[in-house]
Amino acid sequence: MIEAIIPPATIGIVGGGQLGQMLAQAAKEMGYRVGVLDPTPDAPAGQVADFQLVNDYDDRDALMRLAKAADVLTYEFENVDLAALEAAKQYAALPQGTNLLALTRDRVQEKTTLRELGIPTAAFASVPDESHLVEAIHEIGVPAILKTTTGGYDGHGQVNVNGPADLAKAQALAAKTPCILEERLSFTRELSLMVTRDGQDKVRCFPIVENRHAQHILHTTIAPAPHLDPALGRRIEDMAARIATALDLRGVLGIELFETTHGVVVNELAPRPHNSGHYSIEACNFSQFQAHILSICGLPIPPIVQRAPAVMRNLLGSDLTAARQQWPHHPEWHFHDYGKAEIRPARKMGHLTVTGLDTINLLDAVQLEDETR
Numbered sequence: 001m002i003e004a005i006i007p008p009a010t011i012g013i014v015g016g017g018q019l020g021q022m023l024a025q026a027a028k029e030m031g032y033r034v035g036v037l038d039p040t041p042d043a044p045a046g047q048v049a050d051f052q053l054v055n056d057y058d059d060r061d062a063l064m065r066l067a068k069a070a071d072v073l074t075y076e077f078e079n080v081d082l083a084a085l086e087a088a089k090q091y092a093a094l095p096q097g098t099n100l101l102a103l104t105r106d107r108v109q110e111k112t113t114l115r116e117l118g119i120p121t122a123a124f125a126s127v128p129d130e131s132h133l134v135e136a137i138h139e140i141g142v143p144a145i146l147k148t149t150t151g152g153y154d155g156h157g158q159v160n161v162n163g164p165a166d167l168a169k170a171q172a173l174a175a176k177t178p179c180i181l182e183e184r185l186s187f188t189r190e191l192s193l194m195v196t197r198d199g200q201d202k203v204r205c206f207p208i209v210e211n212r213h214a215q216h217i218l219h220t221t222i223a224p225a226p227h228l229d230p231a232l233g234r235r236i237e238d239m240a241a242r243i244a245t246a247l248d249l250r251g252v253l254g255i256e257l258f259e260t261t262h263g264v265v266v267n268e269l270a271p272r273p274h275n276s277g278h279y280s281i282e283a284c285n286f287s288q289f290q291a292h293i294l295s296i297c298g299l300p301i302p303p304i305v306q307r308a309p310a311v312m313r314n315l316l317g318s319d320l321t322a323a324r325q326q327w328p329h330h331p332e333w334h335f336h337d338y339g340k341a342e343i344r345p346a347r348k349m350g351h352l353t354v355t356g357l358d359t360i361n362l363l364d365a366v367q368l369e370d371e372t373r
Contacts, residue, residue: 001200002095002250002298005072007031011293012070012092014063014085016043016052018338018348019076019273022281024049026289032297037066044338045076060084067091074251074296076272078105079151095250095296100271103247107149107180110269117246119239120265122258123183130174136181137161143184146170148177160184185265187258191225194277195240196252196291199298203241206288207306208233211256211276217346220366221312223279226359236264243269252277252292275314275348282334282353283310308355313366320349322368332356332365 011027013020016038024034024045034049039056046052051069055062058081067073067088074096075085082098104110108126115121125136127146137144148157159170161181173179190213194206210225211218240255247253254274256267277288285305286294294301315323320343327335334353343349354365 004199004298005093006297006299008033009071009297010035010050010069011296012037012066012073013045013049013076014057014066014073014080015076016040016045016049017076018044018340018350020045021048021338022278022287022289023074023076023273023292026287027293030290030293032293035066035069037062040341042341044340047339057081058084060087063088064091072296074292075101078271095298096271097248097250100247100249100253104269104271105150107147107268108178111180111182114243114266114269117242119243120263122185122265122267125181127174127179127181129178130171133167133171133174133179133181140181140183145182145184146173146179147182148173149180150177185258185260187260189225189259190267191228191236191257191259191264192221192254192274192276193236193240194252194254194274194280194288194291195244195249196295196301197244197249198295198301200300202301203244204291204301204304205237205240206277206280206284206291206304208236209276209279215346217316218275218314220314220363221276221279222359222363223283223310223312224306232259232264239264239266249295251296252288275351276312278336278351279310279312279353280304280306281336283308283355309357309359309362310353310355311359311362311366313352314348315350315352317343317345317347317349319368323350323352326369330365 010033012035014037016036021044027034036045036049036052053062063084068091070092072093085098111121111124125139127136144161146159159173161170190211193208196204207224209221209223212220254270257264273288281287332354337350352366354362
């Protein structure tokens with residue numbers, strides 16, 4: 001249990017993107033003040049916060065100023081200066097600590113820890129440099145995926161290894177940075193769920209959802225996951241509870257899984273709100289963002305209940321412009337525009353959520369004109 005931090009306390013958020021924006025909105029609804037650190041003037045989170053420090057994330061002095069102005073600190077992305085965060089604890093509470101950040105930003109450490117907890121993962125081998133690549137391929141076999149140990153997202157920082165023709169490209173990546181080689185699994189679908197622990201250390205799981213991707217980027221989330229075997233759902237929730245308890249979780253944690261013919265394996269952890277949890281804003285009694293704020297502030301959270309089936313669809317790049325124009329014809333849309341200054345291809349610019357009873361109709365409802373599902 002942690003001591004409750006109640007309004008009008010100030011929450012400092014490192015990162016000013018859309019996740020920080022939605023965290024800030026949730027916190028403001030509860031009566032908290034919010035400060036944001038982000039180098040982009042008028043960042044999405046800064047637009048709804050009480051104040052924004054326009055400084056680089058690695059600006060230690062700026063982080064200290066944020067900590068001194070806040071009662072509790074949190075973050076919206078993984079690549080935060082861990083040493084600076086540790087130093088900031090002298091000025092503001094950091095309920096999430098830095099251990100979870102250090103774990104989840106290192107894919108080898110993350111998967112090793114999951115295995116130690118008895119959580120199934122794909123087979124993997126560490127590739128600290130180019131000289132270890134061939135040995136790792138012999139151990140794991142092909143097809144496999146070589147990923148950078150740190151960084152990389154939405155398909156960046158990885159190379160498919162299917163045979164000798166891919167070796168040169170894989171060697172080039174391994175020569176630049178430490179990597180992990182993972183078995184490429186044959187899976188039927190990707191699942192995920194958000195999990196948190198409240199101020200009384202009670203684990204709360206959000207519904208298990210199905211994620212569908214396009215060009216390695218999340219396109220739609222179906223909540224709850226259709227046709228999920230109840231026994232499998234209970235096993236997934238048990239794994240989530242084990243992870244949350246073992247990691248002394250504060251805030252929310254996203255858990256990505258692959259469903260295979262032999263069960264599920266955990267693919268990745270995200271120590272923050274997650275794209276696949278956006279549906280919870282409209283569909284659940286508490287959103288992932290409200291749960292995160294309640295958790296880091298040591299407050300109780302009741303069991304999470306989904307009120308109605310939902311589908312969330314990302315708006316990438318020019319999708320936002322098209323959705324803005326079509327919105328007047330779609331009263332069923334919950335339309336979220338993140339307020340980013342520049343539209344770029346594949347950039348997350350906003351999202352749509354629809355709720356209802358029929359999943360097929362919901363999937364149709366989030367399609368833009370001239371698209372096919």
